[in-house]
Every structure is written in C-alpha cells, then in structure tokens.
Amino acid sequence: MESGAGKHWTEEEVKALLSVWSEKNIRKQLHGTLRNKGIFIYIAKRLQELGVCRDWKQCRAKYKNLKYEYRTVKYAHNTGDVTKTMKFFHDLDAILRYEPVTQLAAEENGRCSATETQLNTSPTTESTQ
Numbered sequence: 001m002e003s004g005a006g007k008h009w010t011e012e013e014v015k016a017l018l019s020v021w022s023e024k025n026i027r028k029q030l031h032g033t034l035r036n037k038g039i040f041i042y043i044a045k046r047l048q049e050l051g052v053c054r055d056w057k058q059c060r061a062k063y064k065n066l067k068y069e070y071r072t073v074k075y076a077h078n079t080g081d082v083t084k085t086m087k088f089f090h091d092l093d094a095i096l097r098y099e100p101v102t103q104l105a106a107e108e109n110g111r112c113s114a115t116e117t118q119l120n121t122s123p124t125t126e127s128t129q
Helices: 011-021 024-032 037-049 056-078 089-096
Strands: 100-106 112-118
Touching: 011 024, 011 037, 011 056, 011 089, 024 037, 037 056, 056 089
Parallel strands: none
Antiparallel strands: 100 112
16 A cells, blocks of 8 residues: 555545554553654554554644544534534544543632643643644
8 A cells, every 4th residue: 555645544544543543552642742753653653564654744644634623523513513524523532532631720819720621521622732
C-alpha cells in the first residue's frame, strides 16, 4: 500500500489509527503531553505493523483533523443540530468521551483556575495541544 504526503487516508488506514489511538496508554500519553512527536513516532511504527505506511507527521495531522471534526459534530449535536455527522463519530466518541479537558473555573477572589472536566459535559471547551 503506497501512501504519500498528498494521499488521502483510506477507511482501513483510519480504522487502524483509531485502533491504536483507542489503547489506554496511548490516550493517556496524548492527553498529558504537549510535545508529542515521540508518541506519534510510536503510533506510526505501530501502524506500519498493521500495514499502514504513514509517517509521524501524517499521523499527527490526521489525529488533529479527526479530533477537530469530532468536536465540531459533538458541539452541533449538543446545540440541537443532529444533521451534522461524520463517518467515525461513534468510534471517536468512545475514545474521546472521557478525555479530561482543561476548563477555567472562577474562584471566589475573581481569579480563574484550571480544572478538569469531562468532554461530554462541556463540549465547547477544547484542550490545548
């Protein structure tokens, strides 16, 4: 299977990425790390074992795009627009549903502090990666 920088991801390639991404240790590392090149190098190697030839930059870009599209659809659903859909929404929902995201909470003295919430309880908040 030949995959270059300009090649679209096939359904099988996306499913392979989702299967690696769904592993608990991968999810935990992706959540807690801002500089995550090493994690995506590992993901690219795991994908090669599954027959998917993508480099770490392609994996990271696809990860970011899928996450963005998921949040867009999730927000639309939470505001009543059920017409917006995406192909792997349910798979991504299973992966991202319990991902904690940083949310600012007002304290008594007027300052804000970072707290963690569940993605499904606060769909408008995005994690900073």
